[in-house]
Amino acid sequence: MILALILLLAVLLLVAGFEMFLVLGLPALAYKEAFYGRLPDAAVVQKIVGGIDHSTLLAIPFFIFAANLMGSGQIARQLVGVVTALVGHSRGGIGHVVVGGSMAFGAVSGSAPATVAAMGRMVYPEMRKAGYSEKFSLGLLVSSAETALLIPPSITLIVYGWITGTSISQLFAAGLGVGLVLGVAFAIFVEIQARRDNVSHSDRLPWGARLRAIWNAKWALGMPVIILGGIYSGVITPTEAAAVSVVYAILVETLVFRSLNWGALVKITEDSAINTSIIFVLLAMGGLISFFVTLAQVPTAILGLLDSADAGRIAFLIAVNICFFIAGMFIDPNSTLLVLVPPLYPVAQSFGIDPVHFGMLVTFNVCLGMITPPFGLDIFVASSTLGKPVADIIRGVWPFVLVNVIVLLLITYIPQISLFVPRLIYG
Numbered sequence: 001m002i003l004a005l006i007l008l009l010a011v012l013l014l015v016a017g018f019e020m021f022l023v024l025g026l027p028a029l030a031y032k033e034a035f036y037g038r039l040p041d042a043a044v045v046q047k048i049v050g051g052i053d054h055s056t057l058l059a060i061p062f063f064i065f066a067a068n069l070m071g072s073g074q075i076a077r078q079l080v081g082v083v084t085a086l087v088g089h090s091r092g093g094i095g096h097v098v099v100g101g102s103m104a105f106g107a108v109s110g111s112a113p114a115t116v117a118a119m120g121r122m123v124y125p126e127m128r129k130a131g132y133s134e135k136f137s138l139g140l141l142v143s144s145a146e147t148a149l150l151i152p153p154s155i156t157l158i159v160y161g162w163i164t165g166t167s168i169s170q171l172f173a174a175g176l177g178v179g180l181v182l183g184v185a186f187a188i189f190v191e192i193q194a195r196r197d198n199v200s201h202s203d204r205l206p207w208g209a210r211l212r213a214i215w216n217a218k219w220a221l222g223m224p225v226i227i228l229g230g231i232y233s234g235v236i237t238p239t240e241a242a243a244v245s246v247v248y249a250i251l252v253e254t255l256v257f258r259s260l261n262w263g264a265l266v267k268i269t270e271d272s273a274i275n276t277s278i279i280f281v282l283l284a285m286g287g288l289i290s291f292f293v294t295l296a297q298v299p300t301a302i303l304g305l306l307d308s309a310d311a312g313r314i315a316f317l318i319a320v321n322i323c324f325f326i327a328g329m330f331i332d333p334n335s336t337l338l339v340l341v342p343p344l345y346p347v348a349q350s351f352g353i354d355p356v357h358f359g360m361l362v363t364f365n366v367c368l369g370m371i372t373p374p375f376g377l378d379i380f381v382a383s384s385t386l387g388k389p390v391a392d393i394i395r396g397v398w399p400f401v402l403v404n405v406i407v408l409l410l411i412t413y414i415p416q417i418s419l420f421v422p423r424l425i426y427g
Contacts, residue, residue: 328369
């Protein structure tokens with residue numbers, strides 16, 4: 001009875017529009033008072049502070065800072081320019097540029113909202129000019145940004161790795177493979193739509209012009225080379241790569257491109273600090289929730305429920321997808337991970353599910369939640385960036401939700417899709 005009231009409190013706080021850290025924190029504190037009243041307050045504070053006392057999490061503020069620098073400067077535009085030179089002539093033209101550009105920007109930012117904002121301003125007018133409908137253009141822009149949560153350096157993968165203790169490098173490798181699969185699925189959809197609408201495309205550039213475009217963007221291309229090359233070669237850790245990416249972005253944007261002055265740099269630093277604070281407050285509350293999940297033996301209870309229902313691995317994976325799909329419609333990605341991963345991850349281990357495969361599964365579900373109404377975060381970012389009604393964006397997103405579900409099913413039941421690249425790199 002008391003537990004039901006605590007869960008009801010969380011729902012009421014969420015519906016009432018309270019900040020997410022209160023939605024997570026107040027029920028957790030109420031649970032402590034109801035069931036563990038003798039637990040010292042100092043222990044609770046220790047768990048909250050301990051939730052963010054991990055060196056792995058240092059990568060998050062660095063990658064957020066680097067993403068904001070590149071989105072405000074020229075690196076993002078130059079990466080999109082390279083993609084345009086390489087695939088802009090194909091049928092579907094600018095549609096393929098949106099998919100490829102989102103993957104390229106995701107490979108240096110790790111943030112889906114930042115990708116929506118950056119790509120939307122650059123390519124939405126070009127999509128409409130080429131002949132794509134407003135509905136399809138908005139849906140593609142919002143959905144393609146999902147790849148930023150899969151392709152490294154993904155902040156979501158860092159959070160999952162911190163919660164479960166899974167290797168960040170292996171998660172990044174798996175995310176690269178899964179992100180490419182999702183990108184190919186979107187590209188196929190773009191091709192079908194372009195043929196249906198007879199969309200125009202640019203002329204094919206000679207290879208000399210393409211190579212010049214690549215050379216002109218050499219400073220922008222240096223960013224993914226440093227991040228991905230450094231991590232996969234073992235020269236630097238993901239956290240070190242994040243720090244290097246900030247230094248590189250500042251030097252290139254201020255000294256080479258001269259696109260940012262010191263006033264703009266101060267403003268970007270301030271915005272990045274605010275964004276980082278929001279995430280770390282949630283992570284701190286997540287540490288407290290994980291503590292109480294362990295004390296309450298929730299994973300054991302879930303296993304007992306599955307055993308009594310004679311449910312196996314497949315049924316568990318279906319249940320995981322359903323839980324994350326529903327949660328993604330209402331709460332943000334990091335909160336979804338903090339609430340659901342602690343009780344579900346030990347159960348996944350008991351079924352022998354590879355931690356990297358499970359990480360791809362939950363991360364992909366989080367991606368889907370970013371574009372799923374009513375509260376998909378990327379929908380609102382696109383609405384704010386492009387000045388379009390939320391209802392119009394939602395109408396454009398639904399076909400891409402179906403594409404996501406198809407890819408999700410493949411990832412869920414074919415673990416090799418997630419594990420192929422990590423095993424190729426790390427054996």
